[in-house]
Amino acid sequence: MRMRSIGLASVVMVISLTALSSAVSTARPKFYRDDPLLREPESQDAQKAERSDIGDLYEMMYNLFVNPRYKPSGTRARNLNTIDEVPDSSWFTNRIGARTLTVDEVVRGPIVGDPPDPSRWTIIREKDVGVHPGVTARDANGETWFLEFDPSYYPEAATAAVVMATKFFWALGYNQVESFLTTFDPARAAFAPGATIRRPNGKRTPFTRDDLNAVLEHAARRPDGTYRVVAGRLLPGKVLGNFRYEGTRPDDPNDFVPHEQRRELRALRVFGAWLNLTDLKSANTLDTLVTENGRSIVKHYLQDVGSTFGMCNDLHEWDLSWEHFYQGNTTVKRFVSFGFALSPWQTVKYVEGPSIGKFEGDRFDPRTWRPQTPTTAYLELRDDDAFWAARRIAEFSDETIRGIIHTGEFSDPSSEKAIADIVIKRRDKILKVYLPAVNPIVTPALDENNRLTFENAAVAADVAKAPEAYRAAWRQFDNATGETRPIGETTSGTASLEAPRELPTENGSFVAIDISADSPAWGTPVRTYFRRDGDVWKLVGLERMPETIATRVAGSSVKSETQAR
Amino acid sequence: MDAGRTWRIVAIAGVVAGLGRAAAAQSLEPQSREAVVEEAQAARIANLHPYAPAKGERLMDKAEKLLNGTTPSWHPFFESAYRGGGFALGAGYLQHVSSFNFVDVRGSYSVSNYKRAEAEFVAPRLFHRRGELSVLGGWRDAPETHFYGVGTDTTLEDRAFFGFRESHASALLTLRPARRLLMVRGGFEVARWSLDGGTGSTPSVDNVFTPVTLPGLGTTTTYLHTRATAGFDWRPSAGYARRGGFYGVTAHDYHDRDNQLGFRQVDYEVIQHVPILREAWTLSLRGIARTTALKDGQQVPFFMTPSLGGGDDLRGFSSWRFRDRNSLLVQGEWRIMVNRYLDTAVFFDAGKVTAHTSDLGFHDMKSDYGFGARFHTPIATPLRIEYARSNEGGRLIVAVSPVF
Numbered sequence: 001m002r003m004r005s006i007g008l009a010s011v012v013m014v015i016s017l018t019a020l021s022s023a024v025s026t027a028r029p030k031f032y033r034d035d036p037l038l039r040e041p042e043s044q045d046a047q048k049a050e051r052s053d054i055g056d057l058y059e060m061m062y063n064l065f066v067n068p069r070y071k072p073s074g075t076r077a078r079n080l081n082t083i084d085e086v087p088d089s090s091w092f093t094n095r096i097g098a099r100t101l102t103v104d105e106v107v108r109g110p111i112v113g114d115p116p117d118p119s120r121w122t123i124i125r126e127k128d129v130g131v132h133p134g135v136t137a138r139d140a141n142g143e144t145w146f147l148e149f150d151p152s153y154y155p156e157a158a159t160a161a162v163v164m165a166t167k168f169f170w171a172l173g174y175n176q177v178e179s180f181l182t183t184f185d186p187a188r189a190a191f192a193p194g195a196t197i198r199r200p201n202g203k204r205t206p207f208t209r210d211d212l213n214a215v216l217e218h219a220a221r222r223p224d225g226t227y228r229v230v231a232g233r234l235l236p237g238k239v240l241g242n243f244r245y246e247g248t249r250p251d252d253p254n255d256f257v258p259h260e261q262r263r264e265l266r267a268l269r270v271f272g273a274w275l276n277l278t279d280l281k282s283a284n285t286l287d288t289l290v291t292e293n294g295r296s297i298v299k300h301y302l303q304d305v306g307s308t309f310g311m312c313n314d315l316h317e318w319d320l321s322w323e324h325f326y327q328g329n330t331t332v333k334r335f336v337s338f339g340f341a342l343s344p345w346q347t348v349k350y351v352e353g354p355s356i357g358k359f360e361g362d363r364f365d366p367r368t369w370r371p372q373t374p375t376t377a378y379l380e381l382r383d384d385d386a387f388w389a390a391r392r393i394a395e396f397s398d399e400t401i402r403g404i405i406h407t408g409e410f411s412d413p414s415s416e417k418a419i420a421d422i423v424i425k426r427r428d429k430i431l432k433v434y435l436p437a438v439n440p441i442v443t444p445a446l447d448e449n450n451r452l453t454f455e456n457a458a459v460a461a462d463v464a465k466a467p468e469a470y471r472a473a474w475r476q477f478d479n480a481t482g483e484t485r486p487i488g489e490t491t492s493g494t495a496s497l498e499a500p501r502e503l504p505t506e507n508g509s510f511v512a513i514d515i516s517a518d519s520p521a522w523g524t525p526v527r528t529y530f531r532r533d534g535d536v537w538k539l540v541g542l543e544r545m546p547e548t549i550a551t552r553v554a555g556s557s558v559k560s561e562t563q564a565r
Numbered sequence: 566m567d568a569g570r571t572w573r574i575v576a577i578a579g580v581v582a583g584l585g586r587a588a589a590a591q592s593l594e595p596q597s598r599e600a601v602v603e604e605a606q607a608a609r610i611a612n613l614h615p616y617a618p619a620k621g622e623r624l625m626d627k628a629e630k631l632l633n634g635t636t637p638s639w640h641p642f643f644e645s646a647y648r649g650g651g652f653a654l655g656a657g658y659l660q661h662v663s664s665f666n667f668v669d670v671r672g673s674y675s676v677s678n679y680k681r682a683e684a685e686f687v688a689p690r691l692f693h694r695r696g697e698l699s700v701l702g703g704w705r706d707a708p709e710t711h712f713y714g715v716g717t718d719t720t721l722e723d724r725a726f727f728g729f730r731e732s733h734a735s736a737l738l739t740l741r742p743a744r745r746l747l748m749v750r751g752g753f754e755v756a757r758w759s760l761d762g763g764t765g766s767t768p769s770v771d772n773v774f775t776p777v778t779l780p781g782l783g784t785t786t787t788y789l790h791t792r793a794t795a796g797f798d799w800r801p802s803a804g805y806a807r808r809g810g811f812y813g814v815t816a817h818d819y820h821d822r823d824n825q826l827g828f829r830q831v832d833y834e835v836i837q838h839v840p841i842l843r844e845a846w847t848l849s850l851r852g853i854a855r856t857t858a859l860k861d862g863q864q865v866p867f868f869m870t871p872s873l874g875g876g877d878d879l880r881g882f883s884s885w886r887f888r889d890r891n892s893l894l895v896q897g898e899w900r901i902m903v904n905r906y907l908d909t910a911v912f913f914d915a916g917k918v919t920a921h922t923s924d925l926g927f928h929d930m931k932s933d934y935g936f937g938a939r940f941h942t943p944i945a946t947p948l949r950i951e952y953a954r955s956n957e958g959g960r961l962i963v964a965v966s967p968v969f
Binding site: 034040041043044052055056058061081201203213214217249250254255318323327331334346 | 594595596597598599600601602603605606607608609610612613614615616617618621622625626628629632633661663664665667693694744807808840842843844845846899901902903904905906907909911943
């Protein structure tokens with residue numbers, strides 16, 4: 001009996017401790033004084049991070065044959081601040097959409113240094129990433145560059161794609177390599193004394209003129225014997241290999257959000273569809289260890305964005321952007337029909353031109369666009385992630401797009417125009433698909449006269465009609481307990497609503513407002529939170545979609561979307 | 566102390582302890598969002614470690630290195646000693662001896678007791694990437710090779726067996742003077758063929774024929790074989806192609822050191838792949854004619870005569886089903902791209918063997934049809950499974966190379 005009593009008492013104690021601990025943990029406020037966070041801190045030193053690369057074969061097999069059985073979590077991205085935005089980080093910098101970028105700024109893109117001096121290239125080794133021919137070389141100033149040539153069948157197209165894509169992705173917020181269009185004259189090329197190339201036996205031996213000739217044989221040669229190249233500047237810091245589209249780096253303490261839960265990586269499905277980034281894979285990314293503010297941090301780059309626009313790995317790849325390398329449903333369809341069940345890529349009309357490649361916008365549908373293989377982050381995309389991405393794309397004006405495409409330096413103006421027209425067409429399709437797909441209330445503000453104003457991103461982009469009315473349900477919000485108390489409801493035919501009279505006035509008080517529209521698609525309210533800071537209301541929270549939504553296994557969604565097409 | 570009192574004391578102590586812990590915890594609670602993030606980052610410090618690939622990833626990385634051929638490696642080898650040997654299983658070991666050159670030692674054993682062992686040295690990058698040299702030495706034993714007689718009028722009931730062992734050493738140099746399109750190839754081989762009656766359930770050739778009625782029967786012959794090829798090849802790869810073609814002529818001279826069974830042979834081959842609708846389909850056509858010419862007073866031994874039948878030509882017929890001094894084969898395939906790694910195809914083969922070149926026409930040809938699947942990479946076809954049907958029945962073909 002005694003033993004039984006002590007045992008019972010112990011259980012009670014454990015229960016009380018547990019209950020109190022959980023009470024402590026749930027007592028965390030919903031909003032902190034520094035919300036919304038504008039920069040994701042890197043508080044720990046990552047100097048022990050080591051190089052790790054992902055094998056091409058492994059990544060391809062995993063993405064093609066494991067990921068189709070992946071069931072997306074359906075959860076909201078986990079690297080967002082409280083107003084549903086992605087804070088700046090070692091992954092991402094808010095640029096277009098967060099501030100006004102001039103056309104000149106976007107056209108300059110990631111470039112901060114001087115272009116290479118191409119008067120004499122000194123080759124130091126082969127180019128070991130990407131499918132198009134290239135070498136690693138030092139320019140006449142002794143700076144190291146990665147040179148990539150146009151394949152013979154796509155003169156100007158591959159080099160232009162790299163330059164243009166780096167500017168788009170830079171403006172979208174990603175870390176990019178500084179890339180310049182320049183010239184390579186083999187007659188004036190030299191070989192560094194220690195220049196080597198990896199041979200089939202796995203060993204490195206001296207880089208020879210014949211090795212260079214082997215590269216140039218596959219490159220588009222100009223009539224004067226020179227070659228147009230895109231030169232990518234060597235990234236600063238210690239190379240740590242590729243980042244993965246799922247999980248975290250186990251050697252980076254600051255990397256605590258699984259990559260598939262990072263919105264900017266999920267959103268590459270939308271940005272990739274827009275710019276046709278078909279080779280979306282870890283092998284085209286790079287982590288480097290750099291020192292910032294006296295601390296080693298890991299910086300994450302989209303390193304190779306050259307498989308964009310009309311570029312593909314080979315002249316005869318017609319299915320790129322329409323199908324993954326392998327899809328079960330299309331395999332079965334073509335198998336049983338002896339190929340007569342045609343897939344869209346077999347009949348789609350591309351704009352003709354070797355400097356354009358295979359690019360089109362008429363049959364493009366961002367929902368059915370496919371990279372070569374699906375990454376986990378790609379599969380995790382939710383409508384709110386896509387909406388976030390579409391808003392950034394909406395910020396690219398026709399003028400900005402044409403300005404970027406002009407940096408491709410096409411000798412044929414019609415190629416430049418054709419690519420720009422297609423990018424604009426694809427932009428408009430993305431906006432039409434993703435902006436109205438969720439309640440598109442953005443930039444809510446509560447002014448000193450207690451008037452709530454906001455914008456409708458879909459209406460502003462002219463891809464949806466304004467609703468008959470907007471409705472706002474007002475609640476007082478207790479930041480400590482999370483409890484709400486209804487204050488009242490107001491409606492308006494415009495994006496401007498008056499607040500109920502009972503709005504709290506004391507400093508530090510919170511109000512939660514559910515904003516919805518008289519529209520079936522936008523009936524689900526966007527919940528916004530404002531905090532009274534002195535005499536003004538500050539937006540501190542925005543929730544566009546539930547924390548978790550129902551999902552299906554990835555392969556089944558591929559099937560249904562393809563069939564819908 | 567009674568049990569009830571104990572219970573109360575312990576419970577009170579528990580609550581007090583809990584409250585104390587809560588108060589302490591509250592003082593450690595982060596006071597800002599930044600602190601919340603820093604807390605999560607700090608929590609990872611204790612468990613930091615370098616990336617360690619899981620077993621599946623390690624296996625894939627190993628496979629990738631093996632496929633790239635950058636490490637000395639064992640590899641499977643499925644090629645039989647001779648056509649008709651049935652499923653063969655074997656292994657090889659590839660070792661680079663310099664930056665590009667390698668030696669591959671391999672062997673196989675088939676369900677029909679065919680044996681093969683050989684070593685090959687390959688120099689794939691000669692003359693500034695214009696040439697490739699292969700030096701091969703080996704031995705093979707095929708104890709159960711079919712022979713149905715000469716001509717196309719033979720029947721299945723005529724089937725007999727013979728066996729042979731061959732030791733051979735050869736060198737083959739391929740040159741592409743412009744590195745593409747034009748291809749010339751020359752080679753030299755020493756081969757010693759030893760024939761015997763073979764093993765099988767049907768009669769041995771020794772029981773059906775005599776050396777007079779069947780030249781080469783029971784002989785041991787040493788050939789000095791020279792060959793030369795000239796052709797145009799604009800296929801992306803001979804191992805797998807959906808476009809391009811090959812047009813070539815190969816001349817052989819088989820010199821018998823005993824001046825009994827020497828002869829000359831010329832092969833004319835045409836391959837054309839016609840892509841349709843962005844290579845969704847490919848119409849693949851092949852024609853190959855082989856003619857032999859006698860040397861003075863010598864004969865073409867039966868085991869060296871051009872033949873048809875088997876998984877690479879007349880697929881609906883048994884291996885070596887038809888033999889004679891000359892042969893003609895035409896093949897057509899409608900290939901369907903199912904996905905990037907799998908093609909299916911329906912096909913039609915027709916061919917004939919003749920005693921005289923003047924009879925090599927398109928009449929009275931033996932034919933078959935069928936369908937199949939091919940697992941391929943951009944440059945190779947490591948597995949081909951087909952079913953072919955002819956007037957002599959159906960045949961399942963499993964091969965580790967393209968048909969053409």
